[in-house]
Amino acid sequence: MRKIVYFCLALLLVGLFGCSANTVQSKPGPKPATASSDTIPAYVKAEAKRVSALVRAVQNPHTFTVVGVSDLHYLKGDTQVDRALNEMALGIKEVSSQVPVDYKIAFGDYIYRGKGFEIFQDGVEEMQAATDILNKALGVEGNQIRLTGNHDANAMELDKGELKQFFKYNEKMVTDSVNPEGNYGYIDIPEKKIRIVCLNTSDFTDEGKPTVVPDKKDQNKNTTTTHNMSKRQAEWLIETLKLKGIEGPEAWNILPVSHLVLSQTKGGLWKNTETNAAFLLSEYVKKHKGTLNIKGSELAYDYSGITPARVLPYTR
Numbered sequence: 001m002r003k004i005v006y007f008c009l010a011l012l013l014v015g016l017f018g019c020s021a022n023t024v025q026s027k028p029g030p031k032p033a034t035a036s037s038d039t040i041p042a043y044v045k046a047e048a049k050r051v052s053a054l055v056r057a058v059q060n061p062h063t064f065t066v067v068g069v070s071d072l073h074y075l076k077g078d079t080q081v082d083r084a085l086n087e088m089a090l091g092i093k094e095v096s097s098q099v100p101v102d103y104k105i106a107f108g109d110y111i112y113r114g115k116g117f118e119i120f121q122d123g124v125e126e127m128q129a130a131t132d133i134l135n136k137a138l139g140v141e142g143n144q145i146r147l148t149g150n151h152d153a154n155a156m157e158l159d160k161g162e163l164k165q166f167f168k169y170n171e172k173m174v175t176d177s178v179n180p181e182g183n184y185g186y187i188d189i190p191e192k193k194i195r196i197v198c199l200n201t202s203d204f205t206d207e208g209k210p211t212v213v214p215d216k217k218d219q220n221k222n223t224t225t226t227h228n229m230s231k232r233q234a235e236w237l238i239e240t241l242k243l244k245g246i247e248g249p250e251a252w253n254i255l256p257v258s259h260l261v262l263s264q265t266k267g268g269l270w271k272n273t274e275t276n277a278a279f280l281l282s283e284y285v286k287k288h289k290g291t292l293n294i295k296g297s298e299l300a301y302d303y304s305g306i307t308p309a310r311v312l313p314y315t316r
Helices: 009-026 042-058 079-098 120-138 150-156 162-167 231-240 277-285
Strands: 066-069 103-106 144-146 185-189 194-198 253-257 289-294 297-302
Touching: 042 079, 066 079, 066 120, 079 120, 103 120, 120 162, 194 231, 231 277, 231 289, 231 297, 253 277, 277 289, 277 297
Parallel strands: 066 103, 103 144, 194 253
Antiparallel strands: 185 194, 289 297
């Protein structure tokens, strides 16, 4: 049986590195490395070695290994966070040098702002700093995906689009031709029989901007966003799950990835939409037929005549 390995190594490393920052600073000795340093602290190197050994122990020619980074929440002026994120990036880079990795995924929320009308340029500068950290952790080439989080949607401002440059790394992703600005799509890996379905859980491309934003807003400030799936993305997802054009889809695996885990796509967190990505995936697996009500429209889906691929669970 095909064995899939999915590791969110970054979360473990962020937790360890972030919690260790105060301890390291409190000890006497040499001045700590700056955030721009490429010197890997001994404890980071030791942890990267330990985690790498755990992963290698379960890898085989059929495994699919992902290294994930999520919720950097970079905030300029916070030197402790700056240092912790730098050490995280060095740790991820070290792990990737010791372990064969199929894909590197950044799950979003690269910056922290998102509470209202904040200075737009601050968001731009923080996204650049967060991107520099991601580039150190994941590199600037190779197989990688950078998803949108709700704080990133806030900084991007769909009517400005200045920060879309920071998502240029999704070049291998087949995006929705009807809605290319949505930052969602899929990536097929035939040799592993995996389709990575990349969702955008802060997709406001139906509305142009979130409904919670006043009409008379300062164009130089950020908007407030939350979690949302556009009607068009739901339509796209319904069709994407069918794996049209793939021979023997029942032997394939679908790996859905998004800023929100699918258990969160229900109820309050997605309060401004009735769609539920987990519901569609469930209906797909059960080979059901029906309709989905989203934003006053009924979307039909029909999986009754297909043999579904295996949907892989994930966490972040």
